[in-house]
Amino acid sequence: MGGGSAIKQSERRSHQGESVQGEYSSKEIDCQRGGPKAKKILGKYEIHKTGDGYELLKGGEPIGWFSVAVIEDDRVVYPLSHGISLEVSERGSREILISEKAELCGLIASDGGIYSTKAHPHHEIHFSSKDRELVERYNELFKKVYGIDPHHHYKKKSTGESYFESRAYYKGVYFDLLDLNIKPGAFKFRVPLMHLDRDGLRAYLRGFFSGDGYITKDGELFRIGLQSTCKEGLEELQKAFELLKFHPHEIHLWEKEKPKWRDQYHFSIPTYEHMRFIKEISTYRPDHLKKLGEIERRYKSRENKG
Amino acid sequence: MNRATVWGWGDDFEAVKTNSEKYVSKRWKETTKECAIGITAKERYEGTSFYITAFTSDPKKVGELADRLLDTALGLKGDVKVDFVTIVLSEDMVSEKELYRDNSEHVEEEYRRCEKALVAKVGANPKMRAKVQGKKIVVIPEIALTCELESDYANKVIVDATDSDFTRLKNFIHSLSEGLIKEGLAKSTVGFKLYEDVEKLKIEDIDAEGDEVYVWLV
Numbered sequence: 001m002g003g004g005s006a007i008k009q010s011e012r013r014s015h016q017g018e019s020v021q022g023e024y025s026s027k028e029i030d031c032q033r034g035g036p037k038a039k040k041i042l043g044k045y046e047i048h049k050t051g052d053g054y055e056l057l058k059g060g061e062p063i064g065w066f067s068v069a070v071i072e073d074d075r076v077v078y079p080l081s082h083g084i085s086l087e088v089s090e091r092g093s094r095e096i097l098i099s100e101k102a103e104l105c106g107l108i109a110s111d112g113g114i115y116s117t118k119a120h121p122h123h124e125i126h127f128s129s130k131d132r133e134l135v136e137r138y139n140e141l142f143k144k145v146y147g148i149d150p151h152h153h154y155k156k157k158s159t160g161e162s163y164f165e166s167r168a169y170y171k172g173v174y175f176d177l178l179d180l181n182i183k184p185g186a187f188k189f190r191v192p193l194m195h196l197d198r199d200g201l202r203a204y205l206r207g208f209f210s211g212d213g214y215i216t217k218d219g220e221l222f223r224i225g226l227q228s229t230c231k232e233g234l235e236e237l238q239k240a241f242e243l244l245k246f247h248p249h250e251i252h253l254w255e256k257e258k259p260k261w262r263d264q265y266h267f268s269i270p271t272y273e274h275m276r277f278i279k280e281i282s283t284y285r286p287d288h289l290k291k292l293g294e295i296e297r298r299y300k301s302r303e304n305k306g
Numbered sequence: 307m308n309r310a311t312v313w314g315w316g317d318d319f320e321a322v323k324t325n326s327e328k329y330v331s332k333r334w335k336e337t338t339k340e341c342a343i344g345i346t347a348k349e350r351y352e353g354t355s356f357y358i359t360a361f362t363s364d365p366k367k368v369g370e371l372a373d374r375l376l377d378t379a380l381g382l383k384g385d386v387k388v389d390f391v392t393i394v395l396s397e398d399m400v401s402e403k404e405l406y407r408d409n410s411e412h413v414e415e416e417y418r419r420c421e422k423a424l425v426a427k428v429g430a431n432p433k434m435r436a437k438v439q440g441k442k443i444v445v446i447p448e449i450a451l452t453c454e455l456e457s458d459y460a461n462k463v464i465v466d467a468t469d470s471d472f473t474r475l476k477n478f479i480h481s482l483s484e485g486l487i488k489e490g491l492a493k494s495t496v497g498f499k500l501y502e503d504v505e506k507l508k509i510e511d512i513d514a515e516g517d518e519v520y521v522w523l524v
Contacts, residue, residue: 115316219520221515227355268511
């Protein structure tokens with residue numbers, strides 16, 4: 001009964017025996033190349049360069065050692081695994097998501113799900129869209145963060161409309177995402193604000209916007225916004241924008257007059273912040289990209305006219 | 307009132323019929339008079355949010371009705387995302403109170419009146435005077451339109467949609483109604499109702515293009 005050590009059994013249960021390694025974004029470098037200073041102090045924390053790595057101390061006591069560190073003016077970031085990094089600054093320490101994982105979480109929050117229910121057993125992580133490009137982007141991110149290729153499906157409804165799906169069944173991945181509380185219940189989502197630095201916030205918003213964002217053309221001008229049936233999630237998206245120094249408008253109910261089974265809420269970004277939105281957040285949806293391109297052309301044309 | 311969500315985005319398409327039938331078999335009582343099947347969805351290319359509600363008093367029809375409504379919604383032109391399909395069982399004939407009988411010309415006139423009133427409201431706003439002086443004011447209010455459809459298959463079908471462009475909204479409702487009629491879920495359009503409240507609408511954003519000032523109101 002049972003074969004192999006407890007560690008191997010755990011690996012088998014978590015990752016089905018595969019070696020799972022996340023890839024880190026290109027800006028996370030081994031700082032030996034950059035020749036950092038021997039010691040950096042950030043509040044209670046000290047980072048000491050040792051022969052082959054970096055020692056982290058808190059209040060003078062060693063708390064960890066890392067082979068790789070990204071040293072910035074006001075923080076140090078240590079890549080960990082599965083798309084998580086440890087960020088140490090004067091404000092304290094926290095685990096943050098790398099951009100790829102943040103974007104993946106944004107996509108799942110809008111058009112995906114994580115399930116372990118009667119209808120969806122086997123610890124399922126799921127994403128579906130009418131846009132093949134979005135599903136391909138999701139698969140690319142999933143592979144980068146977890147080293148796993150999800151299963152691809154192509155679903156057709158009887159009317160002939162087709163939808164692309166990506167499904168993965170991995171307990172370890174399921175519990176990893178569950179811990180982040182990105183989908184706390186049916187038809188709900190939350191933004192893992194505590195785990196997002198500025199790059200993470202932008203990436204998460206890009207992922208979410210690629211699913212549930214909208215760009216409407218009103219006359220000759222455009223409106224950029226996000227919508228959802230989950231008001232609490234939208235409030236956290238607003239907070240995410242505010243942390244990036246945007247000034248999103250208030251959240252509104254789409255239809256105010258009549259009570260509906262599940263109300264639909266939305267908020268928009270002021271027109272004067274559209275160019276910033278294009279530069280810092282943007283989208284992966286093809287139809288969005290066309291409209292953002294048009295917004296950019298109009299803005300440049302206005303600038304040229306003075 | 308008994309209410310349940312029988313399908314959500316990410317579920318297998320076939321689940322809507324199975325789940326609806328299961329729910330009805332457990333919850334439909336002798337006192338139940340009517341079931342409302344609600345689709346909550348959005349068309350994401352143009353940013354139109356919409357609801358379809360079909361009413362029936364026949365428990366045996368609920369599963370197939372839910373399936374065909376979902377099919378019709380997903381088959382619409384554009385990028386449609388259906389968030390949920392919900393079932394509500396009631397001991398009243400709720401559909402008898404859902405009456406929307408204005409014709410399309412009346413609704414169009416009503417919208418134009420609202421548009422003129424909003425232009426005047428924006429022009430009279432002291433905070434806006436400097437921004438709009440000498441320019442044409444283009445108002446973009448958020449509006450909702452409801453359409454009542456007669457049906458042989460269901461007791462009634464109601465379609466609601468919200469958008470910031472009246473023409474786009476009208477066209478969407480027309481397209482959705484045509485889809486329901488083509489699928490045999492509705493027979494014909496009975497009437498409409500426009501929801502707009504000039505007094506309650508507030509200026510949310512403003513931008514200028516050439517000699518026009520665009521004012522978004524919510």
